[in-house]
Amino acid sequence: MLEARGFKPNFLITMTNDKLNRIQRRRSWAEPYKIKVVEPLKLTTRAEREQAIAQAGYNTFLLRSEDVYIDLLTDSGTSAMSDYQWAGMMLGDEAYAGSKNFYFLEATIQKYYGYQYIVPTHQGRGAENILSQILIKPGDYIPGNMYFTTTRLHQELAGGTFVDVIIDEAHDATSLHPFKGNVDLQKLTDLIEQVGAERIPYISVAGTVNMAGGQPISMANLRAVYQLAQTHGIRVILDATRAVENAYFIQRQEEGYNQEAIATILREFCSYTDGCTMSGKKDALVNIGGWLALNDDDIYEEARNRVVIYEGLHTYGGMAGRDMEAMGRGIEESVQDDHIRARVGQVEYLGQKLLDWHIPVVVPIGGHAIYLDAKRFLPHISQDEFAAQRLAAELYLEAGIRTMERGIVSAGRNKETGDNYYPELELVRLTIPRRVYTQAHMDLTAEAVEEVYYNRDRLGGLKMVYEPKYLRFFQARFELL
Ligand SMILES: Cc1ncc(COP(=O)(O)O)c(C=O)c1O
Structure with a gap:
C-alpha cells in the first residue's frame, strides 16, 4: 500500500x-x-x-x-498493574492514620529517589498545589525547562510567573539534540541577574519534558543547574513524574552511564535537586497517587500541615492504603532495567x-x-x-x-x-x-x-x-x- x-x-x-x-x-x-x-x-x-x-x-x-x-x-493512570501489585492491593491497611502501606511507600521512595521526607498526595497536581503555596510569593519568578499545564497554573495561582529557560532546540521539532530537555544555563543566569535570586524561590526542572515531546535532560546539565542554583541560594525542585524514563535516556546516551543500573542513575539524578513533586500515575505504574518529597525540615513541616487541608492526613494524602501499597510496588518494578x-x-x-x-x-x-x-x-x-x-x-x-x-x-x-x-x-x-x-x-x-x-x-x-x-x-x- x-x-x-x-x-x-x-x-x-x-x-x-x-x-x-x-x-x-x-x-x-x-x-x-x-x-x-x-x-x-x-x-x-x-x-x-x-x-x-x-x-x-x-x-x-x-x-x-x-x-x-x-x-x-x-x-497517566492508564498502566496495567502486575500480579505483584494486585496482590499488594489485598494487603491494604485502611486505617485512617498510620497505615502500614504508607510506611512501606515512604521507605520505597526514600530508597529509590533518595529524598528524606515524603508527603503523599492524591496525584501530581496535589503536590504542585502544596509546594507552590508554600514557596511562591506574589511577584516571584519560577524558571523551568518548559512549562507543564498544571504545574504552571499552580505557580501562577500562587502569584508567580513562569519563565521558560529550556534550550532553544527544545522548541524545534526537527532538532536531533539528544537532550532537548536541558536548561539553557545562560538564560537562567540572565534571569537571576535581571530579577535577583531572592525573587526566585526555586528552579522547576522536569525530566523528561512532556511538552517538548518527552525529551530528557542530561545528568551533566542537571548537575550544572544545581551548582549554579546553590551559588545563588536557590532551590531546585524536580518534576519526577517521568524521571525513570529520563534515567533510561541517560543510561543509553550519556557518557559514563551505560554500565550503571537505572536505579543508581535515578538516585544520582534526584541528588541534584532539593525535592520533587510526583505524579505516581506515570512511571510508578499505578492508576492513582502521587507525592511531594523534600529534604528541608521546615518546608516539610509546612507541607505536613497543608496536606491535611487539601488531600488528607499526612499518612494517606488522598490515597487508600491499597493504592499506596500498589504504588510502592510499582516503584520497585519501574526501576528494573x-x-x-x-x-x-x-x-x-x-x-x-x-x-x-x-x-x-x-x-x-x-x-x-x-x-x-x-x-x-x-x-x-x-x-x-x-x-x-x-x-x-x-x-x-x-x-x-x-x-x-x-x-x-x-x-x-x-x-x-x-x-x-x-x-x-x-x-x-x-x-x-x-x-x-x-x-x-x-x-x-x-x-x-x-x-x-x-x-x-x-x-x-x-x-x-x-x-x-x-x-x-x-x-x-x-x-x-
Ligand atoms: C510532567 C507532568 N507533571 C505533572 C503532571 C500532573 O500530574 P497529575 O495528572 O497526577 O496531577 C503530569 C500529568 O499530567 C505531567 O505529565
Missing part, C-alpha cells in the same frame, strides 16, 4: 550497506511479562465515531472511553515506523509518546484554526484512536494580557500507556496515522465555541469550520 503511494522507507534511502547489515543482525526487545487478564475493546463504525466526536465538541477529552478503540490520550527498556522500546517502535513513512513527528522519539508535528502535517491549517486539535479529532474519526492536542489550546492565555500563547510546537500526542497495548496495536495506529496523512489536504480547521477559564484543553468545545 505504502510503496504504491510512492513511500520509500527512510532507512532504505539513507542507510549504507554496513548499517543495513547491523540492523538485520540486531535482536528485538520483547516485553518482560506475559498477559494474564484481558479487557475487551469495542469497535465502532465511522458513522458512530462522527456522532461521538461531534457530541464531544471535537475535543477528545470529552469522548466517552467506551467509544474509543485504542486509547492513547495519556499515559528490562522494564524500562521495553517501555521506551515500544514507544520507539511506533515512532520509527512513522519516521520510515516520512510522517512529521518530533525527533528524537521521546520516552512516553509520539508527537505528530501538526505544523508540518497540516501546513494549510493555522494555529488560530487549531491544527493539532483537528488532527486529534481526525485520528479518532479514522480508526477510533484517541490522542491529545499539545499546542495552542493546551498553552492557554497569558495571565496578564489575556492573549493566547502561540507555542512554537503545535503537536498531537500519541501517548503509550505502560504494559497495555501490543505491537499489533502499534502497527494499526501507525497505519491509521499514515491514512490521515495521505488524505491531509481534505481537512479544514476548527473554531472554538466554548472556552473554560482554567486548563481549557480539558473541556473546550469546537465546531468544524
Whole structure:
C-alpha cells in the first residue's frame, strides 16, 4: 500500500550497506511479562465515531472511553498493574492514620529517589498545589525547562510567573539534540541577574519534558543547574513524574552511564535537586497517587500541615492504603532495567515506523509518546484554526484512536494580557500507556496515522465555541469550520 503511494522507507534511502547489515543482525526487545487478564475493546463504525466526536465538541477529552478503540490520550493512570501489585492491593491497611502501606511507600521512595521526607498526595497536581503555596510569593519568578499545564497554573495561582529557560532546540521539532530537555544555563543566569535570586524561590526542572515531546535532560546539565542554583541560594525542585524514563535516556546516551543500573542513575539524578513533586500515575505504574518529597525540615513541616487541608492526613494524602501499597510496588518494578527498556522500546517502535513513512513527528522519539508535528502535517491549517486539535479529532474519526492536542489550546492565555500563547510546537500526542497495548496495536495506529496523512489536504480547521477559564484543553468545545 505504502510503496504504491510512492513511500520509500527512510532507512532504505539513507542507510549504507554496513548499517543495513547491523540492523538485520540486531535482536528485538520483547516485553518482560506475559498477559494474564484481558479487557475487551469495542469497535465502532465511522458513522458512530462522527456522532461521538461531534457530541464531544471535537475535543477528545470529552469522548466517552467506551467509544474509543485504542486509547492513547495519556499515559497517566492508564498502566496495567502486575500480579505483584494486585496482590499488594489485598494487603491494604485502611486505617485512617498510620497505615502500614504508607510506611512501606515512604521507605520505597526514600530508597529509590533518595529524598528524606515524603508527603503523599492524591496525584501530581496535589503536590504542585502544596509546594507552590508554600514557596511562591506574589511577584516571584519560577524558571523551568518548559512549562507543564498544571504545574504552571499552580505557580501562577500562587502569584508567580513562569519563565521558560529550556534550550532553544527544545522548541524545534526537527532538532536531533539528544537532550532537548536541558536548561539553557545562560538564560537562567540572565534571569537571576535581571530579577535577583531572592525573587526566585526555586528552579522547576522536569525530566523528561512532556511538552517538548518527552525529551530528557542530561545528568551533566542537571548537575550544572544545581551548582549554579546553590551559588545563588536557590532551590531546585524536580518534576519526577517521568524521571525513570529520563534515567533510561541517560543510561543509553550519556557518557559514563551505560554500565550503571537505572536505579543508581535515578538516585544520582534526584541528588541534584532539593525535592520533587510526583505524579505516581506515570512511571510508578499505578492508576492513582502521587507525592511531594523534600529534604528541608521546615518546608516539610509546612507541607505536613497543608496536606491535611487539601488531600488528607499526612499518612494517606488522598490515597487508600491499597493504592499506596500498589504504588510502592510499582516503584520497585519501574526501576528494573528490562522494564524500562521495553517501555521506551515500544514507544520507539511506533515512532520509527512513522519516521520510515516520512510522517512529521518530533525527533528524537521521546520516552512516553509520539508527537505528530501538526505544523508540518497540516501546513494549510493555522494555529488560530487549531491544527493539532483537528488532527486529534481526525485520528479518532479514522480508526477510533484517541490522542491529545499539545499546542495552542493546551498553552492557554497569558495571565496578564489575556492573549493566547502561540507555542512554537503545535503537536498531537500519541501517548503509550505502560504494559497495555501490543505491537499489533502499534502497527494499526501507525497505519491509521499514515491514512490521515495521505488524505491531509481534505481537512479544514476548527473554531472554538466554548472556552473554560482554567486548563481549557480539558473541556473546550469546537465546531468544524
Ligand atoms: C510532567 C507532568 N507533571 C505533572 C503532571 C500532573 O500530574 P497529575 O495528572 O497526577 O496531577 C503530569 C500529568 O499530567 C505531567 O505529565
